[in-house]
Amino acid sequence: MKQFLLPGWYRGESRISLTGENFRYLARVLRKRAGDTLAAVDTSGAAFVMRIVRVGRTGCDAELAPMAAAPSFPPGIRITLMQCLPKGRKIDLIVRQATEAGVGRIVLVLSEHSQVRPDEKDARVPRLRKIAREALQQSGAARLPEIEEPRSLVSIAQSAEEWGTALFFHERPLGGATLHQLLAGTPRSVAILIGPEGGLSADEAALLQGAGFHPAYLGGSVLRVETAALYALGAVKTILQERDAWIPAQQESRG
Numbered sequence: 001m002k003q004f005l006l007p008g009w010y011r012g013e014s015r016i017s018l019t020g021e022n023f024r025y026l027a028r029v030l031r032k033r034a035g036d037t038l039a040a041v042d043t044s045g046a047a048f049v050m051r052i053v054r055v056g057r058t059g060c061d062a063e064l065a066p067m068a069a070a071p072s073f074p075p076g077i078r079i080t081l082m083q084c085l086p087k088g089r090k091i092d093l094i095v096r097q098a099t100e101a102g103v104g105r106i107v108l109v110l111s112e113h114s115q116v117r118p119d120e121k122d123a124r125v126p127r128l129r130k131i132a133r134e135a136l137q138q139s140g141a142a143r144l145p146e147i148e149e150p151r152s153l154v155s156i157a158q159s160a161e162e163w164g165t166a167l168f169f170h171e172r173p174l175g176g177a178t179l180h181q182l183l184a185g186t187p188r189s190v191a192i193l194i195g196p197e198g199g200l201s202a203d204e205a206a207l208l209q210g211a212g213f214h215p216a217y218l219g220g221s222v223l224r225v226e227t228a229a230l231y232a233l234g235a236v237k238t239i240l241q242e243r244d245a246w247i248p249a250q251q252e253s254r255g
Contacts (some may be wrong), residue, residue, distance in 0.1 A: 002030065003039040003140050004050060005133055006064075010042050019059040025137070027055060040064065041136070045143035077240055078104040078189045080163060081233065082156060084111040084196040086225040094229045095128045099135035099145055101233045106132075108150040113198035116150075125149055153204055156193070157211035164189030166213045169232045171199050171222065174215035182214050183239050192236060194229045 007022060018026065026032045032052050040050040047067050054061040081103045083094055091108070098106055108125075110116065128147050136144050160166055165187040167179075183190070193213065200208070209215060218228060 003041055003137055005137050006040055006042040008043055015063050017059055017061050023059050043144050080105040080191040082107045082109050082191055082193040083229060084109045085114040085116055086196045087115050090226050092131055093226050095131050096135045097230045099132045099141055100139040102141050103145050105146045107148045109153055109156055110150050111153045111196055112201045112204055114196045157207050160211040163191035166191045167216045168193040168208050168213045169216045169218050171218060173217045176215055179216050180239055190236060192232050194232060197225055
């Protein structure tokens with residue numbers, strides 16, 4: 001379901017005027033005319049019904065009425081994707097898919113095998129925020145994710161208490177609990193760390209485990225980095241949103 005992402009300056013007004021990129025998206029892409037309505041969401045996730053009341057050559061006016069937001073899935077749990085930077089523009093697809101999947105935060109990570117071009121530094125995050133905005137409007141996701149500037153993997157490990165239940169997905173089994181076991185409690189936030197091409201080094205895996213991150217296994221096949229991110233998000237989200245069904249069943253089987 002397509003929706004319109006309200007500008008960052010929006011503060012709950014019942015009527016607004018839109019120009020520039022916002023106007024072009026409504027009038028040229030969505031082809032909205034006076035009298036048309038559509039779903040809208042602000043940057044905090046609040047949902048609205050938006051009615052176009054005037055369309056001019058360079059701008060339009062719209063009225064907004066609050067409506068109940070669709071429930072988030074999994075309810076009440078914030079998911080953070082920590083993605084080690086891959087080659088080229090693969091991060092663009094990862095951000096798009098993560099936004100569609102409903103993550104609340106995306107942290108870019110510099111790891112041993114990350115390959116980063118110096119000329120990407122200043123333009124990368126603004127470009128990714130634009131991609132996330134487009135993905136939210138096209139998919140109907142509940143909230144725009146925060147996208148943060150790159151941080152070193154060492155910094156990520158040193159701030160482990162910030163992440164809640166913290167997982168790193170690895171191409172080899174490193175022992176420990178299953179993904180169901182790791183998510184069986186009542187986490188308020190879950191962080192998922194995905195390596196770049198070449199994966200995480202042995203030293204990096206040991207650093208993360210020493211900081212309290214739990215290793216999770218992606219299975220026997222070798223996955224492309226963009227596939228691994230979506231695979232991990234899908235697995236975690238499914239387990240979390242179905243936990244009210246599988247935890248009682250698990251307890252019953254033990255009884």
